[in-house]
Amino acid sequence: MNSGEVRDARTLVVEAQPFDFPFEVASTALVIIDMQRDFIEPGGFGASLGNDVSLLAAIVPACRTVLQAWRAQGGLVLHTREAHRPDLRDCPPAKRLRGNPSLRIGDAGPMGRVLVSGEPGVQIIPALAPLPGEIVVDKPGKGMFHATPVDLLLQQAGIRTLLFMGVTTEVCVQTSMREANDRGYECLVLEDCTESYFPAFKAAALAMIRAQGGIVGWTAGSAELLAALHSG
Numbered sequence: 248m249n250s251g252e253v254r255d256a257r258t259l260v261v262e263a264q265p266f267d268f269p270f271e272v273a274s275t276a277l278v279i280i281d282m283q284r285d286f287i288e289p290g291g292f293g294a295s296l297g298n299d300v301s302l303l304a305a306i307v308p309a310c311r312t313v314l315q316a317w318r319a320q321g322g323l324v325l326h327t328r329e330a331h332r333p334d335l336r337d338c339p340p341a342k343r344l345r346g347n348p349s350l351r352i353g354d355a356g357p358m359g360r361v362l363v364s365g366e367p368g369v370q371i372i373p374a375l376a377p378l379p380g381e382i383v384v385d386k387p388g389k390g391m392f393h394a395t396p397v398d399l400l401l402q403q404a405g406i407r408t409l410l411f412m413g414v415t416t417e418v419c420v421q422t423s424m425r426e427a428n429d430r431g432y433e434c435l436v437l438e439d440c441t442e443s444y445f446p447a448f449k450a451a452a453l454a455m456i457r458a459q460g461g462i463v464g465w466t467a468g469s470a471e472l473l474a475a476l477h478s479g
């Protein structure tokens with residue numbers, strides 16, 4: 248899909264929290280945050296931080312179902328990857344030297360250099376691999392707008408509304424969603440298509456997002472999005 252193709256402009260409604268979420272496929276992007284091998288598979292960055300990565304793999308089937316349904320509607324898809332330049336000039340010490348991981352960003356691991364563009368660990372897992380024409384953006388920060396062309400790419404495609412999936416809920420998904428909300432995008436996160444290494448953090452992040460009348464955005468299950476898509 249590119250910005251020149253015609254997408255469905257009818258208004259659809261997702262039964263969401265804290266209240267209904269209206270959207271049009273034409274002005275909405277499905278954003279898939281960092282579903283890359285470094286976070287989902289053993290031996291990558293997520294595991295090097297001491298996390299149980301199997302928790303994250305559990306959302307892959309639901310993400311795949313939504314991705315296929317969204318593609319069938321001709322909707323715009325944006326995949327992000329957390330990734331740095333090989334010289335690490337875009338990885339400040341405030342990020343690289345945090346904590347005591349077994350592998351730091353840039354170190355050589357079982358899936359190549361950790362969180363470095365082009366390495367095997369940075370690739371999106373095969374089940375959610377981008378198709379030609381879908382947007383793929385490498386981002387050096389936790390948020391997808393920081394030091395990337397994401398805002399420009401979405402503006403050029405006429406996008407005003409974002410559907411979020413991916414990992415981890417309270418780190419890159421929530422940061423990206425907060426950045427998006429501040430930039431004026433309407434945002435919905437799909438509850439069963441996002442995960443954290445810490446279940447309590449996922450629950451808290453979703454609760455924060457929809458609290459106070461949707462202070463950052465909406466949340467809904469993927470079944471509710473699929474129902475809306477099939478109603479159109």
Ligand code: TIU
Pocket residue numbers: 280281286296329414415416418419420444
């Ligand atoms: N993509 C993303 O969320 N990056 C992280 O480092 N997440 C953690 O939870 N560590």
